[in-house]
Amino acid sequence: MLDALLATDVGDFWSQIFGFSDYGELLVLVKNSIIAGALLGVVGGLIGPFIMTRDLAFAVHGVSELSFAGASAALLFGANVVAGSLVGSLLAAILIGVLGARARERNSIIAVLMPFGLGLGILFLALYQGRAANKFGLLTGQIVSVDNPQLFWLILVSVVVIVGLVVMWRPLTFASVDEDVARARGLPVTAISILFMILLALATAVSIQIIGALLVLALLVTPAAAAMRVTASPLLTPILSVVFAVVAVVGGILLALGGGLPISPYVTTISFLIYLVCRLIGWRRDRMGIRARRTPAMARG
Numbered sequence: 497m498l499d500a501l502l503a504t505d506v507g508d509f510w511s512q513i514f515g516f517s518d519y520g521e522l523l524v525l526v527k528n529s530i531i532a533g534a535l536l537g538v539v540g541g542l543i544g545p546f547i548m549t550r551d552l553a554f555a556v557h558g559v560s561e562l563s564f565a566g567a568s569a570a571l572l573f574g575a576n577v578v579a580g581s582l583v584g585s586l587l588a589a590i591l592i593g594v595l596g597a598r599a600r601e602r603n604s605i606i607a608v609l610m611p612f613g614l615g616l617g618i619l620f621l622a623l624y625q626g627r628a629a630n631k632f633g634l635l636t637g638q639i640v641s642v643d644n645p646q647l648f649w650l651i652l653v654s655v656v657v658i659v660g661l662v663v664m665w666r667p668l669t670f671a672s673v674d675e676d677v678a679r680a681r682g683l684p685v686t687a688i689s690i691l692f693m694i695l696l697a698l699a700t701a702v703s704i705q706i707i708g709a710l711l712v713l714a715l716l717v718t719p720a721a722a723a724m725r726v727t728a729s730p731l732l733t734p735i736l737s738v739v740f741a742v743v744a745v746v747g748g749i750l751l752a753l754g755g756g757l758p759i760s761p762y763v764t765t766i767s768f769l770i771y772l773v774c775r776l777i778g779w780r781r782d783r784m785g786i787r788a789r790r791t792p793a794m795a796r797g
Contacts, residue, residue, distance in 0.1 A: 526749060526753055528643065528644065528647045529706065529749055530749055530750075531647065532646075533749050534742055534745070534746050535650065536650070536702060536703050536706055536715065536741075536745060537715070537738065537746065538741070539654045539657050539658060539699050540699065540715040540737075540745075541737040541740065542657075542658060542661050542734055542737070543661060543695065543699050543716065544719055544737045544741070545720045545723070545724065546661075546672055547716060547720060548720050548724060549672040552696065555592055555602065555606055556696065556712060557606070557713060558592065558609045558610050558613075559585050559588040559592070559696060559700045560585075560700050560704060561588075561609065561610045561613030561617070561709065562588035563582075563584040563585035563613075563709060564581075564613060564634055564635070564709035565584050565612075565613040565614070565616040565620065566585065566701075567617075567634050568580075568616075568617040568618075568624070568634060569584075569616075571624055571626070576645075576649075577646075577705070578649040578650070578653075578701070581705070582653070582698065582701045584613070584701070585700050585701040586694065586697045586698075586701075588609055589693040589694050589696060589697030592606060593689055593692075593693035617634070617709070621634070634704065635708045650702050650705060653698050654702055657702075660695045664692070664695075667683055667688055668688055669730065670683060671685050671688045671689070699716060703715050706745065706749075707763050708758070708759075708760050714764040714768070715745060718770075719736075719737045719741035719767060720737040721771060722736075722740050722767075722770050722773075722774040722775070723737040723774070725771070725775050725777070726774045726777050726778050726781075740767070740770050741767075743766065743770070744766040744770065747762070747763075747766050748760075748765075
């Protein structure tokens with residue numbers, strides 16, 4: 497009897513996580529989310545390597561908290577949630593970009609903004625009397641939350657970010673790799689930094705609509721970190737980062753659809769597994785490189 501109950505409980509548990517009954521009918525409901533997820537994967541994959549090179553992973557979390565506060569305020573007052581998220585993100589990006597010129601100052605500002613934004617967002621959600629799913633979705637993402645107007649805004653903002661990155665690519669790469677030399681060559685490093693923070697704010701705001709404020713790092717940071725473990729090529733790194741991000745987001749949406757659970761656990765798990773595999777590949781490559789360098793040295797000895 498006990499074994500039967502345990503088997504039933506385990507079966508129910510797995511069916512909640514990976515349940516694919518009526519999957520074809522449900523798939524139609526998330527068409528917009530799949531399109532948005534693929535596009536956000538491209539955005540996250542392209543901007544991620546710059547986030548890693550410029551050491552702004554912590555900043556992503558800071559921006560996401562104020563973006564969450566803006567989205568929560570919009571939800572409370574009946575405004576456009578994407579617009580509210582954008583306002584919060586842009587405010588955080590401008591504050592970090594203008595006041596945090598140095599890394600120590602930037603980290604201090606982010607550490608101040610994070611609890612403020614999160615507390616403000618929680619206050620707005622506590623005052624909101626609407627559907628609980630709307631509150632939960634801002635923190636952990638939703639797979640059916642992207643309607644046609646939101647999809648339009650997501651596409652528009654994503655295109656702005658992609659075009660901005662393409663236009664800024666060479667000077668941004670130069671300023672990210674060696675800021676002092678770029679400044680000596682006459683590049684407007686401060687302006688580039690502020691413009692990049694604005695693009696980061698836009699990318700964070702639209703990512704929150706899919707994966708939620710708490711786990712946005714899995715889209716904007718982890719794929720790039722994984723790509724940088726297996727290659728140092730300036731061309732291959734963003735390509736792999738985009739592939740990893742798209743696989744994580746779209747794969748997460750497709751898996752979450754089966755269980756009807758929030759998308760974020762699936763996206764973060766796929767993203768983390770990709771990172772682990774890439775880290776193992778990088779570790780093995782480094783070991784083989786060390787062994788190859790030792791062999792000629794031993795032969796000469």
